[in-house]
Amino acid sequence: MSHHSQSIRWIRPVVFIASLLPLAWLIWQSLTIGLGANPVEKIQRYTGDWTLNFIFITLAISPLQRITGIVRLKEMRRMVGLYAFFYACLHFINYISIDQAFEWDAIIKDVAGHKRIVFGFISFIILSVLAATSANRIFQKLGAGYWNALHQLIYIAAIGSVVHFLLLVKIDIRWPLIYAGVLAVLLGYRIVFRAHKK
Amino acid sequence: MDKKHDIKPSEITPKELYMNRRQFIAGATAVLTGLSSLELLVPSGADSGQRLKIERRGQYTLQEEQTSYKDATNYNNFYEFSTDKEDVAELSRNFRTRPWTLAIEGHVKKPKVYDIDDILKLFPLEERIYRFRCVEGWSMVIPWIGFPLSDFVKKCEPTSKARYVEFITLLNPEQMPGQRRDVLEWPYLEGLRMDEATHPLTLLSLGMYGEVLPNQNGAPIRLIVPWKYGFKSIKSIVRIRFVENMPTSTWTKAIPREYGFYANVNPDVDHPRWSQARERRLGEFSKRKTLMFNGYADKVAHLYSGMDLNKYF
Numbered sequence: 001m002s003h004h005s006q007s008i009r010w011i012r013p014v015v016f017i018a019s020l021l022p023l024a025w026l027i028w029q030s031l032t033i034g035l036g037a038n039p040v041e042k043i044q045r046y047t048g049d050w051t052l053n054f055i056f057i058t059l060a061i062s063p064l065q066r067i068t069g070i071v072r073l074k075e076m077r078r079m080v081g082l083y084a085f086f087y088a089c090l091h092f093i094n095y096i097s098i099d100q101a102f103e104w105d106a107i108i109k110d111v112a113g114h115k116r117i118v119f120g121f122i123s124f125i126i127l128s129v130l131a132a133t134s135a136n137r138i139f140q141k142l143g144a145g146y147w148n149a150l151h152q153l154i155y156i157a158a159i160g161s162v163v164h165f166l167l168l169v170k171i172d173i174r175w176p177l178i179y180a181g182v183l184a185v186l187l188g189y190r191i192v193f194r195a196h197k198k
Numbered sequence: 199m200d201k202k203h204d205i206k207p208s209e210i211t212p213k214e215l216y217m218n219r220r221q222f223i224a225g226a227t228a229v230l231t232g233l234s235s236l237e238l239l240v241p242s243g244a245d246s247g248q249r250l251k252i253e254r255r256g257q258y259t260l261q262e263e264q265t266s267y268k269d270a271t272n273y274n275n276f277y278e279f280s281t282d283k284e285d286v287a288e289l290s291r292n293f294r295t296r297p298w299t300l301a302i303e304g305h306v307k308k309p310k311v312y313d314i315d316d317i318l319k320l321f322p323l324e325e326r327i328y329r330f331r332c333v334e335g336w337s338m339v340i341p342w343i344g345f346p347l348s349d350f351v352k353k354c355e356p357t358s359k360a361r362y363v364e365f366i367t368l369l370n371p372e373q374m375p376g377q378r379r380d381v382l383e384w385p386y387l388e389g390l391r392m393d394e395a396t397h398p399l400t401l402l403s404l405g406m407y408g409e410v411l412p413n414q415n416g417a418p419i420r421l422i423v424p425w426k427y428g429f430k431s432i433k434s435i436v437r438i439r440f441v442e443n444m445p446t447s448t449w450t451k452a453i454p455r456e457y458g459f460y461a462n463v464n465p466d467v468d469h470p471r472w473s474q475a476r477e478r479r480l481g482e483f484s485k486r487k488t489l490m491f492n493g494y495a496d497k498v499a500h501l502y503s504g505m506d507l508n509k510y511f
Contacts (some may be wrong), residue, residue, distance in 0.1 A: 037273035037480050101484050116471050167471055172281035173380045
């Protein structure tokens with residue numbers, strides 16, 4: 001691994017920094033022109049969008065690697081996946097703290113009473129588990145078989161997040177449908193690929 | 199994501215200045231074309247931004263901090279232009295509100311078509327500061343200008359068959375780009391029961407913040423029903439019909455499970471997908487509790503006595 005990573009050493013910091021740009025943009029906006037009439041909602045939407053974007057980038061890496069033949073792309077997957085969790089945390093924290101003001105009764109009612117929140121919550125828990133088990137030593141402890149099986153849960157989190165988004169919009173489902181379409185391509189590719197392998 | 203950074207407030211010409219300029223141009227044109235000065239006093243086309251003379255300030259002036267004009271005019275649910283609240287102001291900028299007519303139809307003694315400029319002179323204009331609560335969970339406090347719908351209904355002389363009032367928005371996909379997509383069934387339609395329509399709180403609004411209604415807020419004439427969710431307060435009205443049967447509102451037709459005919463603000467009846475117990479007042483950091491009938495329970499609760507509000511949401 002060491003001599004392989006040598007050649008893409010520069011790419012790690014670039015991806016690391018680039019993944020922070022959406023957050024930097026949000027902070028920049030808030031400090032300059034402001035976040036509009038409803039900043040809390042804007043932060044909520046924005047961090048939600050970027051959680052989904054990073055989940056999708058994570059899921060796009062292995063197809064891209066197969067298509068382009070650049071094997072080392074795979075080494076980016078963990079970092080990008082952790083960024084999906086990072087933006088999900090911002091999304092979750094904004095919801096709990098600023099949006100719901102730590103009113104636990106209201107939060108519990110919200111989770112229990114609304115499918116939309118259930119889907120989001122389950123997806124967040126999955127991302128947390130995947131992030132917590134992402135370290136090399138846990139991979140070694142669990143063994144590749146168990147670890148890979150566990151990390152298949154990313155598909156559930158991806159579907160759950162898109163449904164969470166779909167249930168948010170009142171009637172204009174254009175954007176959730178675009179996300180659902182991209183997800184269908186990413187999942188469809190895997191189904192086709194596996195069918196071919198057999 | 200944000201596109202509202204084109205002009206700084208300091209760069210905008212003060213309203214008095216550019217209005218003077220317009221009047222000067224209008225005056226010069228009038229002199230050249232030989233129009234009488236009297237005609238200059240009558241607004242030829244009430245451009246947004248033009249001041250409206252308020253002749254009455256009644257009892258309906260809420261003692262709560264008003265939403266900033268900037269927020270109220272840049273965060274608008276007006277699907278005829280866009281489903282993105284922050285895009286409506288820009289997309290409606292060139293919307294033409296003159297000439298504009300309002301047709302009165304249905305069970306009335308004499309159907310009639312009003313010109314909007316005649317409607318402006320029909321009744322003394324009154325300022326009313328109301329809470330405005332959107333079904334999405336945010337709210338504003340807005341100083342509207344208009345007159346009670348009940349005055350207008352009286353003038354229309356509905357017959358005994360008129361049990362409901364139906365309102366219809368302009369249908370014009372050329373001017374309203376949102377109507378080129380069928381997210382909702384166009385034209386937008388709303389309705390009120392006769393007793394709701396003639397309730398003293400119900401307003402036909404022609405302006406806000408002392409000015410003619412901005413396009414994005416429903417120019418040139420809109421409905422304001424402060425105890426109902428915002429989508430009942432239909433914008434840019436071209437037709438009012440007095441009907442016998444309960445109209446099916448646009449949102450009810452779209453998703454009957456989620457949006458009912460009454461749409462009264464009610465913290466105890468959740469939207470199927472989100473809570474209605476609290477709301478975020480624009481400009482405020484923490485949420486506040488939503489009030490029954492948006493805080494107007496003492497004035498309107500009797501309209502719904504004996505009704506199951508879980509069923510008639």
